[in-house]
Every structure is written in structure tokens, then in C-alpha cells.
Amino acid sequence: xxxxxxxxxxxxxxxEPYKLNIQSKGEIVEDVSVEVGFVHRAIELLAQRRNYVQDxxxxxxxxxxxxxxxxxxxxxxxxxxxxxxxPDRARYIRTIMAELERLHSHLLWAGxxxxxxxxxxxxxxxxxxxxKVMDVLEIISGNRVNYSMNCIxxxxxxxxxxxxxxxxxxxxxxxxxxxxxxxxxANRTILARTRGVGVLSREDAVAYGVVGPIAxxxxxxxxxxxxxxxxxxxxxxxxxxxxxxxxVMARVVVRALEMLESCRLIEKAxxxxxxGPLRPSELVTVIPAGEAVARVEAPRGEVVYxxxxxxSDTPVRVKIRTPSDLNIPSVRAMARGQxxxxxxxxxxxxxxxxxxxxx
Amino acid sequence: xxxxxxxxxxxYFVWPGLLVSALLGWLFLWLSRKLVARMQRRFGPPFxxxxxxxxxxxGKRSLVPAGMSPLLYYxxxxxxxxxxxxxxxxxxxxxxxxxxxxxxxxxxxxxxxxPAFCDVLAGFASRSIYGQVGASREAALILGYSLPFIASVSxxxxxxxxxxxxxxxxxxxSAVHVLAGLAFVLAVPARLKSNPFSIxxxxxxxVAGPHVEYNGPALALFELAHALEFVAVASLFALLxxxxxxxxxxxxxxxxxxxxxxxxxxxxLAAATARLQIHRAFRFYWTWGALAAAACVVVxxxx
Amino acid sequence: MGIFSSILKRSRRRSPWVYVLxxxxxxxxxxxxxAVLSPRYDLEQIGALRQGSxxxxxxxxxxxxxxxxxxxxxxxxxAQIPEPKAVVAVGSCPATGNVFAGSPTxxxxxxxxxxxxxxxxxxxxxxxxxLAGVQEAARLLAEGKTGRKQEAPHD
Ligand code: SF4
Numbered sequence: 001x002x003x004x005x006x007x008x009x010x011x012x013x014x015x016e017p018y019k020l021n022i023q024s025k026g027e028i029v030e031d032v033s034v035e036v037g038f039v040h041r042a043i044e045l046l047a048q049r050r051n052y053v054q055d056x057x058x059x060x061x062x063x064x065x066x067x068x069x070x071x072x073x074x075x076x077x078x079x080x081x082x083x084x085x086x087p088d089r090a091r092y093i094r095t096i097m098a099e100l101e102r103l104h105s106h107l108l109w110a111g112x113x114x115x116x117x118x119x120x121x122x123x124x125x126x127x128x129x130x131x132k133v134m135d136v137l138e139i140i141s142g143n144r145v146n147y148s149m150n151c152i153x154x155x156x157x158x159x160x161x162x163x164x165x166x167x168x169x170x171x172x173x174x175x176x177x178x179x180x181x182x183x184x185x186a187n188r189t190i191l192a193r194t195r196g197v198g199v200l201s202r203e204d205a206v207a208y209g210v211v212g213p214i215a216x217x218x219x220x221x222x223x224x225x226x227x228x229x230x231x232x233x234x235x236x237x238x239x240x241x242x243x244x245x246x247x248v249m250a251r252v253v254v255r256a257l258e259m260l261e262s263c264r265l266i267e268k269a270x271x272x273x274x275x276g277p278l279r280p281s282e283l284v285t286v287i288p289a290g291e292a293v294a295r296v297e298a299p300r301g302e303v304v305y306x307x308x309x310x311x312s313d314t315p316v317r318v319k320i321r322t323p324s325d326l327n328i329p330s331v332r333a334m335a336r337g338q339x340x341x342x343x344x345x346x347x348x349x350x351x352x353x354x355x356x357x358x359x
Numbered sequence: 360x361x362x363x364x365x366x367x368x369x370x371y372f373v374w375p376g377l378l379v380s381a382l383l384g385w386l387f388l389w390l391s392r393k394l395v396a397r398m399q400r401r402f403g404p405p406f407x408x409x410x411x412x413x414x415x416x417x418g419k420r421s422l423v424p425a426g427m428s429p430l431l432y433y434x435x436x437x438x439x440x441x442x443x444x445x446x447x448x449x450x451x452x453x454x455x456x457x458x459x460x461x462x463x464x465x466x467x468x469x470x471x472x473x474p475a476f477c478d479v480l481a482g483f484a485s486r487s488i489y490g491q492v493g494a495s496r497e498a499a500l501i502l503g504y505s506l507p508f509i510a511s512v513s514x515x516x517x518x519x520x521x522x523x524x525x526x527x528x529x530x531x532x533s534a535v536h537v538l539a540g541l542a543f544v545l546a547v548p549a550r551l552k553s554n555p556f557s558i559x560x561x562x563x564x565x566v567a568g569p570h571v572e573y574n575g576p577a578l579a580l581f582e583l584a585h586a587l588e589f590v591a592v593a594s595l596f597a598l599l600x601x602x603x604x605x606x607x608x609x610x611x612x613x614x615x616x617x618x619x620x621x622x623x624x625x626x627x628l629a630a631a632t633a634r635l636q637i638h639r640a641f642r643f644y645w646t647w648g649a650l651a652a653a654a655c656v657v658v659x660x661x662x
Numbered sequence: 663m664g665i666f667s668s669i670l671k672r673s674r675r676r677s678p679w680v681y682v683l684x685x686x687x688x689x690x691x692x693x694x695x696x697a698v699l700s701p702r703y704d705l706e707q708i709g710a711l712r713q714g715s716x717x718x719x720x721x722x723x724x725x726x727x728x729x730x731x732x733x734x735x736x737x738x739x740x741a742q743i744p745e746p747k748a749v750v751a752v753g754s755c756p757a758t759g760n761v762f763a764g765s766p767t768x769x770x771x772x773x774x775x776x777x778x779x780x781x782x783x784x785x786x787x788x789x790x791x792x793l794a795g796v797q798e799a800a801r802l803l804a805e806g807k808t809g810r811k812q813e814a815p816h817d
Contacts, residue, residue: 017684017732038731039686042765049764058761064690064786108693121630124399127700134697144697145690145786192639340492355689392706402707411673411709415720418670420745422717574717574744 018354020331020347024340032335032343034328040358047318052078052152053285055315062320063356064145065108068101069298070305070320071150076230077294077307078152082287088232088274090154095232096165096269097140097149098296099262103172104133105299106255106262109351110180113252116344117193122183129175136168152287154279162270169270173263181256194249198334198346201246208330211323212301213258214350217251219244224297236268248349286313300324300351322356371448375594377587380447384586385409387593387622391553394626409586413579421575424485431484435477436573436580442473443587450594451524452614453607464522468512471591474584475501475550481581482569493569497552503644504549510652511542514659515599524598532602535659540600542651547621549644550592551585553629593618674720674746675804676709678796681719681743685736685772686762687726690786691753695723698796703789710796716742721799722776723792727755727762728769740776748779748799748808752792757781779808 017038023031043062047055059070072094079086086094107130114122134144140159141147149155159165184190200210205218215222223240225233241257243250289311295304301323308317327350334346370376388409396403423429446467475497482494518535519527570581597614604610682695698705699712713719716739728736740749751772754760759770772778779802782795802808 017686017735038735039684039726039729040731040767041686041727041729041762042767043762046762046765061688061690061761061785064688064693067688067690108696111696120395121399123699124401124701127697128400128702131697131700131702144788145694353689355687396704396706399701401701401704403704404706404709405676408677408709411676412679414669414673415677418674419720422742422744570718571715572717578718 018328018352018357020343022335022340022343027340029335029338029340029343032332034331036328036354036357038358039355043359044318044320048315051285051313052287052315053283055318056151057148059318059320060146060148062359063322063353065105065353066101066298066300066303066356067146068097068149069296069303071148072098072231073294073296073303073305074307074318075150075152076296077292077305078284078287078309080292080294081290081307081309082152082284084153084280084284086154087277087279089158089276090278091232092269092273093155093157093159093278094150095236096159096266097137097147097155098231099266099269100133100137100140102262102299103259103266104130104137105351106259107133107180109255109299109348110184110252113345113348114190116348117190119187119190122187122190125179125183129172129180132168132172132175136165136172139164139168151279152284154277156279158278159270159273162273166267166270169263169266173260173267176256176259176263180259184252184256191249193342193345194247194252196247196249197342198248198338198349199246200330200334202244204330204333205246208333209326210301210330211326212297212299213251213254214327214330215301216240216242217254218246222302224295224302228295230294230296232269233265235272236265238265248345251349286311287315291317298323300353300356301327320359322353322359324351324353324357328352328357367448371444375450375452376448377444380444380587380590381583384583384588384590385413387589387618388586390619390622391626391629394623395630398627398630409582413582416574416579416582417576419575421577424487424572427484427572431480432573433577433580435481435484436577436584439474439477439584440580440587442470443584443591446470446591447587447594449524450591450598451528452594452598453611460523462522463524464512464516464527467524467595468509471588471595472501472505474588477584478569478581481573482571485569485572487571490569490571493571497569499641500549500552500644503641503648504546506546506644507542507648507652508546508550510656511539511546512595512599514539514542514655517656517659518662528598528603533662535655535662536600538651538655538658540596542648542655543596543600544621544624545644545648545651547592547596548625548628549640551589551625553625589622590618593621596621671804675800678708678710678721678748678800678803679713679719680705680710680721680723680750680796681713681716681739682723682725683716683736683739685724685726685732685756685775686729686768687753687755691725691755694786694789695725695752695792697789698792703793705793705796708793708797708800710800716740717744719743720747720803721796722747722749723752723796724749724756724772724776724778725752727759727765728772728775730767730769733769733775736772736775746803746806746808748803749776750780750782750792750795750799751778752782752795753787754783754785757783760785 019035021033022029047058056071059074060067062070107126111123111126138144141149200218202219205215221240221242225238226240241254243254287309289309291308293306295302304321306319307315310316331347331350389406393403423432479494479498482490514535515527516522519530597617601613601617756772762768763770780795780799782791
């Protein structure tokens with residue numbers, strides 16, 4: 001029986017509105033097409049109408065999950081044009097924030113993924129752990145989401161109490177090691193739903209140009225933190241995580257191991273936190289004429305910002321390229337020939353972020 | 360005669376029928392939700408939750424979905440409630456009517472499938488693709504769990520040489536009971552559509568399964584049918600596999616204990632598992648379910 | 663009848679099923695709604711459940727500034743929820759458009775599409791605030807005071 005099943009744009013499996021048009025024969029998926037654009041807010045246009053200080057607030061709201069990454073990349077591009085050197089302490093704090101954000105994002109993803117395979121208990125377990133990450137973010141920045149940590153040239157807030165943060169991060173690491181990873185790799189029902197499901201071969205991964213954990217789960221060793229090191233990754237010695245089974249399980253494992261790596265980076269950065277100022281003594285409002293491209297590894301992959309300035313306080317062009325933009329189409333390659341019931345977890349394994357994609 | 364009718368009505372509407380079973384069913388549903396919540400380290404809903412859910416749904420304005428006849432829309436959940444209540448009324452629970460007749464076990468088996476069939480029909484009639492996929496999954500699942508379920512009950516009937524509940528219950532305890540009990544328990548999670556066999560109403564793929572177009576009072580009836588089904592499955596389990604004790608009160612207590620055990624077990628299982636794919640659920644029932652079914656029937660025939 | 667209607671009133675307050683709708687949010691509010699489901703805040707303790715179909719819901723939680731492409735969906739999903747129903751606008755976006763106000767692809771506030779009963783301010787609001795918002799909406803449902811069309815911020 002051939003079906004045409006639209007999933008979305010508003011559907012419980014989808015964290016955000018986008019549309020999957022599934023064509024299936026019985027319970028087997030034949031083809032999928034993806035439609036995005038439901039959350040288009042014209043952020044690039046707005047950014048070109050506002051000044052740099054306002055823009056930081058705006059780009060933070062490109063995506064609430066990886067909000068910090070957007071201000072970071074925007075600031076990096078502006079710093080590059082204005083040749084501002086970021087103080088060491090600020091670089092370390094930026095790294096810590098970026099990795100904390102990765103932790104919360106990956107945990108969020110794991111929670112949503114478990115809900116998509118109908119494992120509610122796992123969702124609760126993961127969310128309980130994620131709350132601890134949110135606590136740390138709140139201790140540092142004062143807010144749970146949209147931390148407003150970065151400014152052009154440095155960071156807005158200091159980590160005043162590294163020991164509390166360190167203790168909390170150790171607890172989180174223990175939680176990941178003791179509950180999340182064992183359950184995801186040992187529970188039979190989870191294995192039945194993830195192993196060999198939604199395979200994206202290395203060739204397809206290259207063809208679709210995927211980035212981030214998806215690419216690394218298909219055996220491609222690409223990571224901006226390694227390839228074009230920024231913030232303090234060079235000093236901290238980042239280690240890349242890859243898997244080559246290419247299925248949903250591989251994506252789970254890559255993200256799980258990345259969380260451990262994030263914990264390690266945060267712990268190391270906290271222990272080695274250098275002293276010094278956080279930002280230039282004066283607020284940077286005007287950027288000299290010029291253009292720059294900045295790239296950063298967001299939780300979902302590489303984020304690219306292109307910034308062009310004419311020497312005023314308002315950018316002439318802001319271009320944002322987010323990882324989900326590249327990752328979402330690969331659902332098509334993963335879904336062909338899969339069971340209809342697996343579509344939810346397959347699309348979730350990509351960790352699609354539409355507010356980034358649509359901007 | 361008048362007495363008989365009054366008795367029948369009481370059995371149908373009060374005990375062990377509609378009223379008491381509904382209350383008991385809500386209690387079971389709450390218990391199951393609360394247990395799952397506690398295992399997830401949540402506080403969980405208060406005990407009156409299923410009752411308030413039901414009343415609230417009754418009080419909502421209903422929209423009959425376009426393209427579905429109102430008769431079908433209200434008829435299906437009503438049929439589900441009526442038939443499952445009939446099952447409860449016929450079961451010879453202590454204090455109920457003892458109107459056992461030849462073949463009443465078969466009637467019970469048939470009527471117990473009614474809510475599931477109504478679900479399937481509701482799904483197909485809903486004209487929603489989600490409803491239809493949900494319905495076809497549920498239909499497949501019925502095929503799966505029916506095997507151990509019917510075999511388990513039949514094994515007891517074969518042993519007793521009769522499909523009369525009274526005769527079946529009169530049998531002394533034996534190995535058949537143990538095996539049949541196992542097969543029965545195997546069928547329970549899928550019957551109640553709880554994890555890992557909740558695929559017919561997998562929210563993440565097909566919204567709400569067969570009930571997707573249902574709302575308001577009609578949905579309330581389906582929920583009621585589900586609560587009653589919970590009680591019916593638990594009572595049948597208790598009746599068949601818990602030996603009768605000398606006094607009616609004690610027997611009732613033992614039955615209640617068995618029913619609660621069943622609720623706890625299914626909740627534990629539901630909390631510890633992810634949802635299985637329909638083909639895996641099907642395969643599970645056609646291997647383990649079939650094995651259990653064959654085992655109990657063979658043992659029943661031999662002994 | 664009196665008894666039934668008072669029970670009905672109580673049950674409306676005690677059993678608010680919610681449907682979450684993203685009208686172009688940045689996700690910040692959505693992940694906080696996710697957090698409300700988590701053990702620490704546990705939406706279920708006030709009897710609320712998250713439903714996958716608007717037809718089963720009582721309360722519509724809207725996040726986001728109402729993008730042009732989502733406006734139609736917001737209206738139709740609102741219409742699919744059977745009466746009585748309430749709308750909770752989560753975050754600053756659905757109230758005013760927030761940082762996206764003035765964008766050509768954003769309508770700037772969900773009041774342009776549906777009547778709102780409870781606004782939960784914040785960018786994003788804290789989970790406790792969202793929980794309180796749902797409870798407030800449930801109270802309005804019980805008292806039958808929902809659906810007031812408030813004036814739109816601009817024509
Ligand atoms: S209110 Fe803030 S956090 Fe919520 S959707 Fe809008 S921008 Fe995002």
C-alpha cells in the first residue's frame with residue numbers, strides 16, 4: 001500500500017517546524033523530501049540595520065540551543081576585521097562556555113532522541129542530568145538560555161568561582177559515564193532501534209557535505225576545533241572523536257564521547273584559567289572597513305559567519321551559514337529503504353535545528 | 360424474573376460492571392502513571408487524575424471530523440465500552456451473578472477484542488493518514504498478541520474439556536496453569552498497548568495513532584474503555600490463575616493482589632524499555648508468544 | 663447538574679493538556695518547555711500532559727514571534743482545539759516580536775492570529791514561570807474566562 005505521509009511542519013516528533021514528505025510503501029520508506037523555512041525571521045537583514053552591540057543580542061537569538069556560538073562567531077569575525085587581540089582569560093572562558101553549551105545541546109539531543117524511540121524514562125534521566133548543566137550555565141552567566149557572554153574583544157562576565165563549576169562538571173561527567181553511556185550501549189530495546197538504522201555512507205556524507213557529529217559518525221575526521229583552532233583549543237589539546245559504522249548508533253556514540261571530551265576540556269580550562277582582563281577597557285562600537293570570515297564548531301557542526309564593515313557602527317553584510325543547513329538534506333540518504341517507524345529517530349539523529357537553518 | 364433482571368442490571372452497571380470497574384480502572388491507570396513517574400524521579404499525577412481527565416473530556420465540545428459519520432464517530436467508542444463492560448458483567452467474580460453458560464469463555468474472548476477492533480476501525484475511518492497507519496499497526500499487533508492470549512485461555516479450556524467458565528475454574532491447579540499464566544502475562548503489555556509494544560499510538564511518528572481525530576466525549580469513552588480493559592484483563596488473569604480461597608472476601612483480596620501485581624509489572628516494563636518497531640513486536644509475539652502458546656496447549660492436551 | 667458542573671470545573675483546572683506550537687521561535691523557549699517536562703519541574707504533577715494532537719489539547723502553548731509562514735498554521739491549529747481552550751504565549755516573542763520586531767517576515771506577536779489568555783514574559787522565561795503560566799491558564803479555563811480577544815498591538 002503506497003502512502004504519502006507528511007510529517008510536519010507541526011508534529012510531535014519535530015522539535016521545530018519543518019516538513020518531511022515521506023513516500024512509503026507499507027511500512028518501508030521509499031523517498032523523503034524536506035521542506036524548511038517556517039521559522040524564517042530575516043535575521044541577516046535585521047542585523048544589517050542594527051549596530052554591532054544590538055547585533056550581538058540579535059544573533060544570540062538565531063538559535064536558542066547554540067546561542068553562545070553565534071555571538072562567539074560574530075565577535076570573532078568583528079575582532080578579525082578590527083585586529084583586536086582577545087585576552088587569554090576571555091579565550092578560556094569562551095572555550096568553557098562553548099563546551100558547556102555543547103554538553104547541554106548534546107544532552108538535549110539525547111533526550112529528544114530517546115523520546116523519539118518512545119523511551120520516556122531515558123528522556124527523564126537525561127533531562128535530569130541536563131538540568132545540572134543548566135545550573136552551571138546559570139551560575140556563570142546568570143541565565144539558563146541566551147547567556148550573553150561574548151562581546152567584541154572578550155567576554156562580558158567572569159567565572160568568579162571556578163571550584164564550584166569544576167565540582168559540578170565532575171558530577172556531570174560521572175552522570176554521563178555511569179548512566180547515559182551504559183544505557184545507550186547496553187539496553188536491548190535501544191540497540192534494536194539504533195544499530196544499523198539510518199546509515200549515511202562515507203561517500204554520501206561527502207556528497208551531501210555534512211558537518212559536525214554526523215560527518216564524524218560517518219568516518220570523516222573534520223572538526224573546526226582541530227582544523228582551524230580558535231579560542232583556547234590549541235592549548236587545551238583537543239582530541240577528535242570519530243566512528244565508522246555510519247548508523248544512528250554511531251551518531252549516538254560520537255556525541256556521547258564528545259560530551260566526555262567536553263567535560264575534559266572544561267575541567268582542564270578551569271584548572272589552567274589564566275588571569276588578566278576580560279575585554280578591552282572600552283566598548284567596541286565601530287569596526288573599521290573590511291571583511292572577514294569566522295568559523296566555529298557548534299554542537300551540530302561548523303558555523304560560518306561572513307561580516308563586511310564599511311567603517312561605521314553598522315555592518316554592511318552579515319551572512320550566517322549554519323551546520324543544520326548542510327545536515328538536514330542528508331536525511332534523504334539515510335531514510336531510503338528504512339522502516340517508517342524509524343523516521344522519527346533518523347531525522348532526530350541529524351539533530352536538525354531549523355531556527356538556525358531558516359534564520 | 361424481575362429479580363434476575365435487577366441482578367443482571369446490577370452486575371452490568373455496578374459490580375463487577377461499569378461503576379466499580381471504572382473506578383478500579385482509573386485507580387490502575389493512576390497507579391501505573393504514578394509508578395512510572397516515581398521511577399523517573401518525578402512526582403507524578405495525583406490519584407484522581409484519570410477521573411478528572413475523563414470528566415474534562417466529557418465536558419468538551421466535540422467536533423466530528425469532516426468526512427466521518429457521527430454515527431460511526433460516537434458508535435465505535437460506545438461499542439467498545441459496552442462490550443468490555445459486558446465482559447466484566449459475565450465474569451464470575453465474587454459477589455457478581457453466577458450465570459455461567461456453555462461457551463461463555465468464548466464470548467469473553469470475543470468481547471475482549473472489541474475495544475481493539477473499535478480502535479482499528481476508528482483509525483481507518485478517521486481519514487487521517489496517521490490514524491490509518493496507527494490502525495494498521497494495531498491490527499498487526501492484535502494478530503501478534505492474540506496468539507499467546509487465546510492459546511493460554513484455550514489451554515485451560517482444553518484441560519477442563521469445556522468452554523464454560525465455571526468448569527474451567529473448577530479445575531485443580533496444575534502445570535498447565537503455570538504455562539498458560541506465562542503466556543497470558545506475555546500478551547498483557549501489548550493488549551494494554553504499553554511499552555515496549557506501544558507502537559500503534561507512537562506519538563512521535565503518527566501523532567496519536569487511531570485516536571488522532573477523536574476529541575471530547577468520544578475520546579473520553581475510548582479512555583474509559585481503556586481503563587475498563589485494564590480491569591478486564593487483570594480480573595481475567597486473577598480469575599484464571601489465582602486459586603479460589605474459602606471465603607469470598609479473601610478471594611477478592613487475592614484477586615486484587617494479583618491484579619495489582621500485573622499493573623506493577625507492566626509499569627515496570629514500560630518504564631524500562633524503548634518502543635519496539637512494529638515488525639520486531641510482531642516477530643517477538645510470533646516467536647516467544649507462539650512458543651508459549653504451543654507449550655501450554657501441548658501440555659494441556661497431554662495431561 | 664450543579665454537582666456535575668462543579669466537578670467539571672475542578673477537572674478543567676486539574677487536567678490541562680497542552681499542545682506546544684512553535685511559531686518561529688529561536689528554540690530558547692521550546693527547550694525551556696522541554697525542561698518543564700523534566701523531573702525537576704514535572705508538568706505531570708499538576709495533571710498536565712503534553713499532547714501530540716491539538717484535538718486532544720486544552721491549552722495551546724505558543725512560542726515565537728509568529729512568522730508569516732507559521733501564521734496560517736497557528737490559526738488552523740487553534741481552530742482544531744475543541745472548546746473550551748486557552749492560549750499561553752511563552753516568551754517575549756509572542757508578546758511583542760522581541761528582537762525580531764520590524765522584520766518583514768514576522769508579524770510581531772501572536773495576538774495578530776489568536777486571542778491570548780496568559781503571557782509568560784522572559785527571553786526565555788524560566789521553567790517555573792512556564793509552569794505557573796499553564797496553571798493560570800487552567801484556572802481561567804475552569805472559570806470560563808478564556809478567549810478574550812485582546813487588542814492587537816498594531817493594526
Ligand atoms: S522569547 Fe527569546 S528565547 Fe523565546 S523564542 Fe523569543 S527570542 Fe527565543
